[in-house]
Amino acid sequence: MKLSTRQLTLCAVLTAMALALSYLENFFPLSLAIPIPGIKLGLANIVTLFALYALGPGQALLILVARCLLGAVFAGNMNALIFSLMGGVTAMLVMIGLSRLRHLSVYGVSVGGAAAHNCGQVAAAVLTLGNEAPLYYLPVLLGVSLFTGALTGLIAAFLFRALAHTRIWEA
Amino acid sequence: MRRFGALLAALLLAGGLTACGGEAEMQSAQVFAMDTVMILTASGGETEAALKAAEDELYRLDRELSRTRESSAVSRLNSAPEGAAEVGEELRDLIARALDFSDATGGAFDITLAPVSSAWGFTEDAYRVPAREELEELMAHVGAEHVHLGDGTAVSLDPGTQIDLGAIAKGYASDVVAAICRENGVAHSTVSLGGNVWVCGGNPEGKPWQIGIQDPARPEEADAYVGILRMSDGFAVTSGGYQRYFEEDGKLYHHIIDPATGYPAESGLTSVTVVSEGTEGSGTMCDALSTALFVMGEERALDFWRSGTFDFEAILVTEDGRLLVTAGLEDSFTPDETAGYAYEVVS
Amino acid sequence: MRMKWSPELHPNGWDALAAAVVVVLALVSGALLYTGGPGGGDLTAVVSVDGGETDRVDLAALTGSEERVYESRGYTLRVTFTESSAQVTASDCPTQDCVHTGAITRSGQSIVCLPARLIVELEGTGDTDGPDVVIG
Incomplete structure (x- = not known):
């Protein structure tokens, strides 16, 4: 993927x-209201969603991976990396698929992504813990x-x- | 580091041991010692005092009998100049008993395998397959004849000989805990020290305790048993190659070394459980004999049982899928049919 | 505007369908996971660290509450067990999710502390034929 300086800066x-x-x-x-490990608003997903539409899947994925890596480095917690990556990548793939359907609005794509994100995180928890206990959180997480x-x-x-009147994503 | 962690956990757990009233209720304690988690439950009598004393004793025995602790009595003997040391009455008596078991089992039980176990990496968790020449050199120093009991509490070892009481220490510990429980009037108790079990008084409902014998073919499944042993008072100890092993070049090497060869025992057995009544000292015997019978293999083990040298019963699981139980256990053992073993009562 | 794709900004029927699919997934996974577990009966709390069982507390055998302390990966967790529940009452882990989970009371429920890799699970012990002790 060849990025212009402008694109790179935007990324x-x-x-x-x-x-x-x-x-x-x-x-x-959110975990104070609903006590489940890993539960959160997923605000970073706004950026993923935006990047997906504005810049396309390639750059969106680039931003996602960079965010997960840097987030893990800043938190000093490499364990968290597998969680955020599995959640983020699963969400990304589902959102790419859903947005290509062209029928769904950002709301539907976003809900699908959030649900996929939680599935990915639960899968990561099951894998790293070697125990199926986190599966029991799945129904609640999907609802949330x-x-x-x-x-x-x-x-x-x-x-x-x-941002409709701006042209910041034009290469 | 692991030991430090275990010690810390043990200390914290000891602190977390709380009193909960009600005499008939079972109280429990966990002890991380001797490289295993020990679980003690008891009720009746001075339960709290008994559990506390048992815990203290288990830590003390861990300190004294461990070969990997430099300050232990065993290590002091192993590293003594000229191989001779005053080891104290307790250790001397335990070594004397160990030598008796070696003698009685024709060398199938042996506390001098320490350097060989180390060569295989079982002592330090650094597994490897030693070269044949290396083993031959080490095997020259293996055998009960290299351990000499001196006057008083003196014990001496021939040059190159080292002892490891790992195959008898937990059994001895279960005897010690049993004695503490009796002294404190404990009515019902189960004590599980990593493969060594002691029970007394039956369960609080007045029925025998139910003891599940792990299926050696499915060690990772917590509820996979070859069968259930019902016993109110007594010791039961299981030895099996599945408890500790490593794999190299597609071959499995387990931790029970045959003193005759220096290699993991290939006796056709996958698990041996030795059961005896709760008389004093039986825990040590069961521990030593479970290892010895595993090394002996089916035929020799059953002959040994028939000889009546020691008063015990046994449950053997063979590699070819048979579950053999000696006649004395016929009424108290129920095989688990789902495990798929061919069940035989031996007389 | 010249985006790669112009997004639809108003929710429509397709979005409702996507939401419905998520709801169905939640209900189906909930039904699969939460049914079949023994409801009543005596409970046993199983504590495991790194996927290996480290402790088992027969809750029915408790009269008052009992606190136990577990150490894992440098974190210390205090777990309080009563006749019918288990709860992480204190932990020095950074997320505190395990503490926030509160008390669990039903068979099949669990408390997970990811930083410590510790799990407290409740198991029903309706099966009275199970052994008291296991050797091997």
């Missing part, structure tokens, strides 16, 4: 934003992803409207 800014959103999320600890997915979809929709 970097989006990666930084995704990281900032991941950090911001810590101030809204309806709301978190809708929320990130809503924010992304705002974002697209707000």
Whole structure:
């Protein structure tokens, strides 16, 4: 993939934003309301969603991987890497598929991505723990992803409207 | 580091041991010692005091009998100049008993295999297959005849000979715990020290304790048994190659070394359980004999049982899928049919 | 605007369908996982670290509450067991998810502490034929 300086810069800014959103999320600890490990709003998904539409799957994936790697480095927790990567990549693949269907709005794509993200994380937990106990969280996590997915979809929709007059993604 | 962690965990667990009232209720304690997790449950009498004392004793025995702790009595003997040391009454008596078991089992039980086990890496968890010449050199120093009991508490070893009480220490520990429980009037108890079990008093409902014997073919399944042994008072100890082994070039090497060859015993058995009544000292005997019978193989083991040298019963699992139980256990053992072994009662 | 793809910004029937699929998945996985487990009966709490069982507490045998301490991967967790529940009451792990989970009371439920790789699971012990001790 050959990136123009402009694209590269945009990718970097989006990666930084995704990281900032991941950090911001810590101030809204969803796990206090629903005590399940790994449960969160998934605000960073807004960036993934935006990048997917604006820049295409290749660059979106690049941003995702960079975000996961840097996030793990900043947190000093390489264990978390497998979780965020499995969740993020699963979500990415599902969202690519859903967005290509062209029938779904950002809301549907976002909900699908959130649900896939949770499936990926549960799979990572089952794999690293060598125990099927995390599976029991799956139904609840899927239910929760309806709301978190809708929320990130809503924010992304705002974002697209707000940026409609700009041309920042033009190469 | 692992030992430090285990010790820390043990200390914390000891601190976490809490009193919960109600005399008939079973209280429990966990002890991380002798490279295993020990689980003790008891009720009646001075349960709390008994469990506390048992814990302390288990840590003490771990300190004294471990070959990998430099400060242990065993290590002091192994590293003594001229191979001679005053080892204290307890260790001397234990070594004396070990030598008796070696003698009685025709050398199938042997505490002098230490350098050979180390060569295989079983002592330090650094598994490897030693060269034949290396083993031959080490085997020259193996055998009960290289251990000499001196006057008083003196014990001496021939040059090159090292002892390891690993095959008898947990059995001895179970005897010690049993004695503590009796002294404190414990009415019901189960004590499980990594393959060594002691039970007393039957369960609180007045029935015998049920002891599951692990299926050696499915060691990773917690509820896979070859059968259930019902026993109110007594010791039961299982030895099996499946408990510790490593694989190299497609071949499995387990931790029970045949003193005759220096190689893991290939006796056609996969698991041996030795059962005896709860008389004093039987725990040590069961531990030593379970290893010895495993090394002997089916035929020699059953002949040994028939000889009546020691009073015990046995459950043998063979590589070819048979489950052999000596006659004395016929009424108290129920094979688990789902395990798929051909069940035979031997007399 | 010239995006790679222009996104649809208003929810439509297809979105409802996607949401419905997620709901169905949640219900089906819930039904598969939560049925079949013994409901009542005596509970046993199983504590495992790194996928290996490290402790087993027969909750029915407890009268009051009992606290046990587990160490794993440098973290210390205090778990309180009662006749009918298990709960991580304190942990020095960074996420605190295990503490937030609160008390679990039904067979099949579990508390997971990922940083410590520790799991507390409840098992039903309706099977009275199970052995008291296992050797080997």
